Amino acid sequence: MSLFPEDAPYRVLARKYRPSDFGALIGQDAVVTTLANAIRTNRLAQAWLLTGVRGVGKTSTARIIAKALNCIGPDGNGGPTIEPCGVCANCVAISAGQHIDVVEMDAASNTGVDNIREIIEAVRYASVSARYKVYIVDEVHMLSKGAFNALLKTLEEPPPHVKFIFATTEVQKVPATILSRCQRFDLKRVPVELLAEHFRKVAEAEGAAAEPEALALIARAAEGSVRDGLSILDQAIAQAGSGIVEAAAVRDMLGLADRGRIAALLGAILQADPQAALAAVDSAHGAGVDPQALISGLLDMLHQIVRSKMAGSTDPALPEGDRQAIQRWSTELSFPAMHRLWQLLLKGHAETGQAPQPQQAAEMAILRCVHAAGLPDPDRIAKLIESGAAVAPPSRPAADRAAPAPAPVASATALPQDAESIVALFENREAQLCRMLRDRVSISVQPDLLILGQLGDLPAGFAADVTKCLVEWTGQNWEVRIEAAAEGAESLYMIAERAKADAHERALEDPMVKALLAEFPGAELTEPKPPRAPALPQLRSATA
Template sequence: MDELLIPDTAPPPEYRVLARKYRPASFDALIGQDAMVRTLGNSIRRGQLAQAWLLTGVRGVGKTSTARIIAKALNCVGPDGQGGPTIAPCGVCEPCVAIAAGRHIDIVEMDAASNTGIGDIREIIEAVRYAAVSARYKIYIIDEVHMLSTQAFNGLLKTLEEPPPHVKFIFATTEVQKLPVTVLSRCQRFDLRRIPAEQLAAHFAGIVEAEGATADAEALALIARAAEGSVRDGLSILDQAIAHGSGNVEAAAVRDMLGLSDRGSVRALMGLMLAGDAAGALAALGGQLDLGTDPAMIVQELLGLVHTVTRAKVAGDAPDPAMSAEEREAVQGWASTLSFPAVHRLWQLLLKGLAEVQTAPVPGQAAEMAVLRVIHASSLPDPGELVRRLSERGDVSDAPVMPAAERPQGATVQQLREPAPAPEPAPLPADFEALVRLFETRREPRLAHLLHDEVRVVDYAPPLLSISGSAMLPPDFAQRIMACLLLWTATRWTVTMIQGGVQGAAAPTMHEAAEARVAAERAAALADPAVQEILAAFPDAELTDISYEQPRSAADA
């Protein structure tokens, strides 16, 4: 009799999301963290292992995965069971397999978000006294360690500084600034970097091929850009995109899935805005809003386009592989025709518009008003060009009056609106320090402070001044300096702000120079033989201040 055919009723294997399936299991599979891998590899080869490591970075860059790889590297015994710590764990020995499966008894993973108190840390303190059961090192991995309470941190300090030789700690956090300095000083810190979009796109292409799916380059570039440097976020989006397209990932489908506006539509909208076509721009914006595109996303795409144009104008960056030929042509055209003040003004207006869209009760209306504001500003003359034209004409009667909050003290509206009655030419400051003193004596403490602490001089040749500054400087800093100097010296100055400074050419700020002088004086004092003898005789003594004996007068001599 024929055997009965029993149907296979075994359940299909459980699907694993891409973020878990392609989680790196070795340092070779960890992308974008070459500096950390090199440092750890050298430490393991030389046997110079820290008692604690701190892994920081944004979500999804591999902090917890790196912690598990370190645990395997320290406890791997090799296929023959005779190996030692290695930067390339075998992955087949019992410790490697158990750690990868999360079941090794000596590798303890703890989530600080749900174990925040001193009681949880006390359990660790009690357990570290006992040797590892089967591993070479007992390792405690504490994720989101910044969530521990102050008492928990304090209770951990002594054990963290002097743990038993068989114990290692690995901390992971996304908010390293919340950790006490006492904890930071006891750890070897590694800052895991965001993964560049190009590297993410290449990584996703390999995964798509391994999954038997297909994807075009533009779709992968869009996913990589949306991931914002996070591998896990990108894999989650890729997983969704593969399901959305039934194994075929296309750029249009990714845009629809993510709610991204079409890049061609964004370029068209930007062109209408720059041309001052208000009606056309509102119609183009309305068409995107009707398709369900998030208004904030549209403004963000406009900001990204302005950023791309600015980079192309400054450094002629290589085009983004995700850009089409039409987009490259448009970007290069705008980069060659728009001035730096124009692109900076575009950026500031759109940035302000984005904040309004994100907080407005009706975001679509806020986006329309932001577009109209940009169009209105495009028809206005550049402030620097306006000042130049008025200076050439010698007519400032129609010039706008500086706001009262930004007006030099002692200056009236009449003085700022009408030409000054030919004042006596004041001597120009001989050097930059004299210029700063001028602002101090004229009761402009805010500008004097910024000149002293935040400004680096590239070139000083009165009435020409080239400077670079920090982000603390207001956008109109150069204009305010020129207005004050014109009022006080009766000379028109040209103050040039050099973005990012000139490598090796900018002098240190006056604040930095003063600190360097103090440090040099302190070093010279500490090197004095008499001071060294005093410190040797009194080990607890500390040099707190330096004063110099006043020279004696002729009468005292």
């Protein structure tokens, strides 16, 4: 049954159930204890600063303090008390916001020096009927710099009959000079469990029935704000009419995606199934689920999985089916995989909110998650690499072991003894001749004789150019002879390519490489390709 007669004007739940004493102020035990002890022992500061997010009880606490300081009891003979009676003239007038000595000012609309000057002038006069003049300034951070400066002296040494109570949601914007003159109390967000229980009592007082899951949904949506939660509960009761406040109706009202849809979508993502994931997204879109709310639901479920993995338990407010799914995924997923998925979803949530087509943005974000889920676990890859590092590489064939290593660049007076040293001699001096010697001929070196087996086109005068360079650089007489290449002869370039191919085949047989290729289907073992050499121009004989 309602607490008010049927002909009384309706008051929203947030106002109707505003706490009127410290006992009704939920979730703020530390603040209540400190303030109650200060009042009981008469250790009263000249100013208090109440901070916290919206709807946690800052203004209500300020009014309770004002009543506690000015309560005179039912018989009119009482003093300051931690349990204001609520029935004396002062308590009633303060609760109604009509007491002449308790002034509430909204700093958001009274920001200037003139507004503060009015307070400074008024504090000099004694209170009319209350024990203390109390000035409650809401959203005090909105005051201008000049207004703050004008208030400093009065705030530091106010008359003994004056108390200031400031409330703000953005304490970082309040000057340090003001903070140092106040006792600060931080009002916390109210825990979900405490909010759900409070909403259950309010629903009962309103004669309404509500499912526990529906109350839990409202409590989570309130984000620690009692006022926000009561506003949602008010709407949910109105939506239910004379029926029960159901979880499904609350989800629809809040625009939340059904948890069954969320679980199905998350399952498709973790299975790396793009068709199933897109089908789940289309189903949610057809049901009217907001795209950004869909990703929010995935974030919420993933957060529950991480907490379950860390704490070993799930939110008791969740349905049994959700708890079982969350516990299963918490054992199957690694932390790197969950953190990677969280970052992708968080980025997708922001993109969906900014995109001109939110549904398309949500689909693309979820497809990115599907692709990432199909990749190997980073931990597993790291372990494969770590274990592969301990695997000895296959032994090289005897022919490879016998192959000579490339010779260093010859000096100007050194006599080349083999093909590699001949090519090295030309490396930094005649780049075009060097490339032809490496790519288009086989090389046989004998004392003062260089036999070149022709494998490709050579310009006229090639032998003369090579001879001139060798004579000039070594000081020896050389004969350079060009002949038809013998069967099976190879240039240095061909020898190097064959060695590279053999090394590639050996690498494919390495256990670590095999394991990595198995983890990445369709991957290939490649190496950076050097820039392609430009076509060689026609050489002109050096003797011409």
